[in-house]
Amino acid sequence: xxxxxxxxxxxxxxxxxxxQSSEIYGGINACYDYGPLGVELKRxxxxxxxxTMVHQREDIVGLDAAILMHPKVWEASGHVESxxxxxxxxxxxxxxxxxxxxxxxxxxxxxxxxxxxKDSLTEARQFNLMFRTHMGPVEEAASTIYLRxxxxxxxxxxxxxxxxxxxxxxxxxxAQIGKAFRNEITPGNFIFRTREFEQMEMQYFVKPGxxxxxxxxxxxxxxxxxxxxxxxxxxLRFHQHGKDELAHYAKVAYDIQYEFPFGWKELEGIHNRTxxxxxxxxxxxxxxxxxFDDTSRERYIPYIIETSAGLDRTxxxxxxxxxxxxNLEKETRIVLHLDPKVAPIKAAVFPLVNRDxxxxxxxxxxxxxxxxxxxxxxxxxxxxxxxxRQDEAGTPFCITIDSQTLKDETVTIRDRxxxxxxxxxxxxxxxxxxxxxxxxxQ
Amino acid sequence: xxxxxxxxxxxxxxxxxxxQSSEIYGGINACYDYGPLGVELKRxxxxxxxxTMVHQREDIVGLDAAILMHPKVWEASGHVESxxxxxxxxxxxxxxxxxxxxxxxxxxxxxxxxxxxKDSLTEARQFNLMFRTHMGPVEEAASTIYLRxxxxxxxxxxxxxxxxxxxxxxxxxxAQIGKAFRNEITPGNFIFRTREFEQMEMQYFVKPGxxxxxxxxxxxxxxxxxxxxxxxxxxLRFHQHGKDELAHYAKVAYDIQYEFPFGWKELEGIHNRTxxxxxxxxxxxxxxxxxFDDTSRERYIPYIIETSAGLDRTxxxxxxxxxxxxNLEKETRIVLHLDPKVAPIKAAVFPLVNRDxxxxxxxxxxxxxxxxxxxxxxxxxxxxxxxxRQDEAGTPFCITIDSQTLKDETVTIRDRxxxxxxxxxxxxxxxxxxxxxxxxxQ
Numbered sequence: 001x002x003x004x005x006x007x008x009x010x011x012x013x014x015x016x017x018x019x020q021s022s023e024i025y026g027g028i029n030a031c032y033d034y035g036p037l038g039v040e041l042k043r044x045x046x047x048x049x050x051x052t053m054v055h056q057r058e059d060i061v062g063l064d065a066a067i068l069m070h071p072k073v074w075e076a077s078g079h080v081e082s083x084x085x086x087x088x089x090x091x092x093x094x095x096x097x098x099x100x101x102x103x104x105x106x107x108x109x110x111x112x113x114x115x116x117x118k119d120s121l122t123e124a125r126q127f128n129l130m131f132r133t134h135m136g137p138v139e140e141a142a143s144t145i146y147l148r149x150x151x152x153x154x155x156x157x158x159x160x161x162x163x164x165x166x167x168x169x170x171x172x173x174x175a176q177i178g179k180a181f182r183n184e185i186t187p188g189n190f191i192f193r194t195r196e197f198e199q200m201e202m203q204y205f206v207k208p209g210x211x212x213x214x215x216x217x218x219x220x221x222x223x224x225x226x227x228x229x230x231x232x233x234x235x236l237r238f239h240q241h242g243k244d245e246l247a248h249y250a251k252v253a254y255d256i257q258y259e260f261p262f263g264w265k266e267l268e269g270i271h272n273r274t275x276x277x278x279x280x281x282x283x284x285x286x287x288x289x290x291x292f293d294d295t296s297r298e299r300y301i302p303y304i305i306e307t308s309a310g311l312d313r314t315x316x317x318x319x320x321x322x323x324x325x326x327n328l329e330k331e332t333r334i335v336l337h338l339d340p341k342v343a344p345i346k347a348a349v350f351p352l353v354n355r356d357x358x359x360x361x362x363x364x365x366x367x368x369x370x371x372x373x374x375x376x377x378x379x380x381x382x383x384x385x386x387x388x389r390q391d392e393a394g395t396p397f398c399i400t401i402d403s404q405t406l407k408d409e410t411v412t413i414r415d416r417x418x419x420x421x422x423x424x425x426x427x428x429x430x431x432x433x434x435x436x437x438x439x440x441x442q
Numbered sequence: 443x444x445x446x447x448x449x450x451x452x453x454x455x456x457x458x459x460x461x462q463s464s465e466i467y468g469g470i471n472a473c474y475d476y477g478p479l480g481v482e483l484k485r486x487x488x489x490x491x492x493x494t495m496v497h498q499r500e501d502i503v504g505l506d507a508a509i510l511m512h513p514k515v516w517e518a519s520g521h522v523e524s525x526x527x528x529x530x531x532x533x534x535x536x537x538x539x540x541x542x543x544x545x546x547x548x549x550x551x552x553x554x555x556x557x558x559x560k561d562s563l564t565e566a567r568q569f570n571l572m573f574r575t576h577m578g579p580v581e582e583a584a585s586t587i588y589l590r591x592x593x594x595x596x597x598x599x600x601x602x603x604x605x606x607x608x609x610x611x612x613x614x615x616x617a618q619i620g621k622a623f624r625n626e627i628t629p630g631n632f633i634f635r636t637r638e639f640e641q642m643e644m645q646y647f648v649k650p651g652x653x654x655x656x657x658x659x660x661x662x663x664x665x666x667x668x669x670x671x672x673x674x675x676x677x678l679r680f681h682q683h684g685k686d687e688l689a690h691y692a693k694v695a696y697d698i699q700y701e702f703p704f705g706w707k708e709l710e711g712i713h714n715r716t717x718x719x720x721x722x723x724x725x726x727x728x729x730x731x732x733x734f735d736d737t738s739r740e741r742y743i744p745y746i747i748e749t750s751a752g753l754d755r756t757x758x759x760x761x762x763x764x765x766x767x768x769n770l771e772k773e774t775r776i777v778l779h780l781d782p783k784v785a786p787i788k789a790a791v792f793p794l795v796n797r798d799x800x801x802x803x804x805x806x807x808x809x810x811x812x813x814x815x816x817x818x819x820x821x822x823x824x825x826x827x828x829x830x831r832q833d834e835a836g837t838p839f840c841i842t843i844d845s846q847t848l849k850d851e852t853v854t855i856r857d858r859x860x861x862x863x864x865x866x867x868x869x870x871x872x873x874x875x876x877x878x879x880x881x882x883x884q
């Protein structure tokens with residue numbers, strides 16, 4: 001199982017999808033940098049979410065709030081008080097642990113999981129997961145600010161401004177993609193849990209009483225979204241939060257989980273947050289955040305249905321779900337079966353050999369495609385090796401210009417997944433690729 | 443002059459382009475949130491830069507490095523030691539100032555610019571502009587990390603990994619868009635200078651000796667980029683850094699400046715950074731960062747030509763450059779003449795009135811366009827008022843479905859800038875809009 005993750009991490013480095021951050025300095029724990037292919041994959045997932053969640057929906061508008069917010073926001077949200085992990089120290093070896101991650105038997109004996117001594121662990125104290133810093137030239141309590149631990153609050157504090165400027169009426173949603181930071185004690189599993197990460201959150205404002213039905217709709221819509229992203233349906237499931245898991249503000253909550261090599265893990269949370277957030281901000285800011293409903297002539301604090309996904313986590317899911325070591329007759333083929341719409345490179349263009357005008361014609365075709373798609377030109381090495389390199393990069397189509405192209409102006413399109421080749425006229429290439437990449441989604 | 447900026451700030455709030463961050467809590471100094479229209483404009487500028495700087499260029503690849511990096515990076519870069527502003531305090535009123543911004547006459551007399559007392563100012567001390575925080579559960583010197591003050595270093599430390607995985611040879615470039623943070627003492631001019639901002643940087647690696655010629659190419663290319671973005675050429679100029687302005691690492695540096703209502707200000711810097719950055723990282727990391735040139739059989743540390751632009755600043759330039767109060771016969775029209783390719787909404791669709799089937803037909807046309815463009819449907823109020831709302835939003839085209847549409851299936855396309863209307867068949871609308879939005883750029 002971990003073996004597969006190791007292979008994926010290795011592929012990601014080899015092909016420029018993900019690098020350890022600051023690697024030449026020995027790295028920095030649980031921070032990763034997206035390489036040339038990784039940044040394209042991430043931008044494509046980001047764009048697909050934005051396209052489906054904002055542009056395709058008349059009831060949702062976008063927002064991009066700053067990471068640095070007024071510190072009172074985090075008092076109102078409850079993060080200053082209770083966004084904490086319980087930490088215990090070992091008095092002997094000085095190691096630090098999350099209490100809830102220590103084997104209960106060891107915890108009972110105050111037995112350190114690291115050095116093994118008994119009666120060495122301190123009582124737990126609460127450690128806040130927000131990164132703190134200071135704004136302005138004076139480092140004092142009054143200038144303390146936080147790196148936001150979630151993007152959601154940026155939406156809540158802007159909800160009136162958004163409504164007034166966009167003339168939206170309830171029900172409507174506000175969507176946002178942006179970075180958040182959590183000083184996790186135990187990050188891990190590659191980019192699954194990192195201290196710096198990107199969220200894709202949508203907050204949907206509804207009339208109290210309509211919340212249950214709207215919740216059900218979003219729960220279904222969001223699962224379908226991952227299927228449309230090309231993720232295998234059998235690897236996805238819902239997990240309903242039990243009473244002991246529910247956040248204090250939540251009426252009902254479901255996770256969408258994916259079966260990673262390291263187990264079923266949360267991809268996205270769908271939460272009925274009730275009127276908790278707006279009520280708290282109304283109280284802490286001393287501003288009226290109620291909504292007057294023109295139709296029913298009622299005034300109320302809207303309920304909020306939240307869909308909260310991780311962008312890095314979704315990228316990891318795309319990679320893990322797409323990864324295959326395929327045993328062919330004479331070799332093992334490593335291939336990323338990425339959905340064409342998120343694949344970093346849409347098509348690679350190869351002249352079979354660099355002579356007889358195949359190279360000039362290949363360049364010409366490449367230049368035409370470049371205006372429409374992110375394409376890649378490769379003329380070095382045997383064509384079989386070029387195919388393999390694109391398989392590892394997840395490129396869905398390879399276009400080869402061969403001697404027959406010189407006669408009848410047809411090229412071959414080689415499909416990454418089936419490895420089959422079709423011949424098509426070079427004049428319909430753009431239309432053909434458009435169809436194969438976007439399929440029924442556009 | 444400031445009057446114009448006030449009007450622009452007001453328009454930005456009214457139309458949902460930019461809001462003051464955490465406004466319900468009284469705001470937070472020099473932080474802004476992008477509203478529904480603003481986030482679309484920003485994404486379009488981001489995408490246009492990426493498209494032209496990465497996808498259209500075979501010699502440039504992308505990267506997206508984490509904001510949190512190994513602290514040694516900032517020792518190597520020189521930021522820990524010298525990324526500082528000189529600060530003086532007033533012993534009487536306790537205000538704090540940047541020494542280089544105090545009137546020299548007042549400074550000579552140690553006269554406070556705030557309370558006016560003489561001999562009240564302290565000697566200057568150096569204040570580091572990097573935001574500091576701690577990673578992991580222990581707040582101690584060893585866990586101190588910084589929010590990156592520039593994205594460039596993320597490119598330098600990854601240059602070997604990028605080269606190895608993408609098989610690029612010198613000359614080539616690495617491009618990145620991402621947030622950076624500077625604890626500026628005097629931010630200001632709306633989103634021109636903020637403490638949290640987004641950079642669009644490209645670092646181009648060249649053989650020493652080729653640097654001057656490549657520098658000249660990039661200087662010209664980058665100015666042309668702003669013209670292609672729709673910025674008026676006469677508002678753009680170069681400013682060459684004099685000897686006293688040059689950063690310690692720079693051999694030559696030019697700014698591209700724009701004439702804002704508050705004066706000519708830097709939009710982008712083009713710098714010849716020599717081999718300074720890679721040499722420093724080679725030294726501090728103890729890793730060989732030299733390049734072996736296959737063709738010339740030489741080994742060298744590449745020189746770097748940097749093009750460093752601000753995304754927020756470019757968005758502000760688009761807005762300022764596009765803003766017009768146009769005196770018509772009976773009224774003043776406020777219009778944003780944004781280039782169609784960055785305009786938040788590409789087209790608005792209106793039924794002239796909500797009857798006789800005009801509304802059904804308008805909805806149908808809207809649904810078709812929605813798959814290709816970010817479009818907006820509006821059926822409320824007089825059509826003249828609907829046009830005005832779109833003028834303020836910078837929407838280049840309004841499509842109206844009227845009684846003639848019911849007869850001959852033609853619609854009107856109203857041009858935002860000329861206010862003229864053409865009739866076109868509804869069947870060629872997508873082609874027509876494509877042409878008008880992308881013009882010669884695609």
